[in-house]
Amino acid sequence: MTGSVRDPLLQVRDLTHHYGRHLGCRDVSFDLHPGEILGIVGESGSGKTTLLKCVSGQLQPTDGSVSYRTRDLGPVDVYGMSEARRRLLMRTDWGIVYQNARDGLRMKVSAGANVGERLMAIGDRHYGHIRSEAVDWLERVEMDMGRIDDMPGTFSGGMQQRLQIARNLVTKPRLVFMDEPTSGLDVSVQARLLDLIRGLVGSLGIACIVVTHDLGVVRLLSHRLMVMKGGQVVEHGLTDQVLDDPQHPYTQLLVSSILPV
Ligand SMILES: Nc1ncnc2c1ncn2[C@@H]1O[C@H](COP(=O)(O)OP(=O)(O)OP(=O)(O)O)[C@@H](O)[C@H]1O
Numbered sequence: 325m326t327g328s329v330r331d332p333l334l335q336v337r338d339l340t341h342h343y344g345r346h347l348g349c350r351d352v353s354f355d356l357h358p359g360e361i362l363g364i365v366g367e368s369g370s371g372k373t374t375l376l377k378c379v380s381g382q383l384q385p386t387d388g389s390v391s392y393r394t395r396d397l398g399p400v401d402v403y404g405m406s407e408a409r410r411r412l413l414m415r416t417d418w419g420i421v422y423q424n425a426r427d428g429l430r431m432k433v434s435a436g437a438n439v440g441e442r443l444m445a446i447g448d449r450h451y452g453h454i455r456s457e458a459v460d461w462l463e464r465v466e467m468d469m470g471r472i473d474d475m476p477g478t479f480s481g482g483m484q485q486r487l488q489i490a491r492n493l494v495t496k497p498r499l500v501f502m503d504e505p506t507s508g509l510d511v512s513v514q515a516r517l518l519d520l521i522r523g524l525v526g527s528l529g530i531a532c533i534v535v536t537h538d539l540g541v542v543r544l545l546s547h548r549l550m551v552m553k554g555g556q557v558v559e560h561g562l563t564d565q566v567l568d569d570p571q572h573p574y575t576q577l578l579v580s581s582i583l584p585v
Pocket residue numbers: 343346347348349366367368369370371372373374375537
């Protein structure tokens with residue numbers, strides 16, 4: 325492996341994105357280390373999804389850079405490489421879990437195929453191995469094995485999210501991006517899903533960036549926390565420190581209105 329485990333996996337520098345005249349996010353910089361979980365919170369429209377899309381190779385930023393440390397080649401400029409190479413990197417090294425499972429699943433193929441096809445996409449051609457890995461991952465996310473051949477559209481919201489997680493983790497990514505992975509689910513389903521994410525991501529040592537409105541989610545999942553407002557980062561630090569002793573007036577407001585102190 326190129327680089328030491330102490331080297332950042334991801335280096336984001338001065339990232340800015342404009343949608344025409346509209347600001348998406350501005351001047352965002354951070355490092356993410358292997359196995360680290362970074363939470364991003366902020367009000368609606370603060371730029372969280374824009375930032376996540378830019379960082380995860382889905383949206384070319386207007387300005388700034390994203391550098392990712394690959395297994396073999398060391399740091400590479402995510403937007404300096406060809407589109408084909410970036411797509412390959414996204415398949416082999418990264419996972420993306422969307423808020424709306426329909427954006428992250430293929431609704432016209434079975435649950436088993438949703439997981440298995442990700443292995444095929446990275447070159448696995450052994451049917452027996454693909455099937456057994458798919459079964460193993462569906463079990464890990466506590467899917468009912470009787471439904472392995474069912475289409476995702478017949479599943480509940482919580483089951484669809486668990487399927488998305490299996491589909492994303494089966495390739496053993498080093499980095500997973502999640503945009504509001506638990507919103508829209510009822511509280512007990514959310515809690516189970518969060519436990520599952522925490523257990524899997526933690527045991528596999530996967531680095532993760534999680535966008536959420538929910539301070540409870542970041543408190544449970546993330547090591548570090550970034551607070552966004554108006555497209556910019558207003559506070560960034562260890563999650564407990566930021567939540568227990570917020571420095572920026574906006575973070576103080578956010579914390580006091582949601583977490584009784
Ligand atoms: N496709 C787009 N075209 C134009 N403006 C956009 C587009 N997508 C986002 N924006 C604008 O960029 C800003 C940041 O939006 P973004 O979706 O990143 O916010 P967010 O923090 O993810 O919000 P939410 O919590 O509601 O998902 C907003 O002002 C939004 O209106």
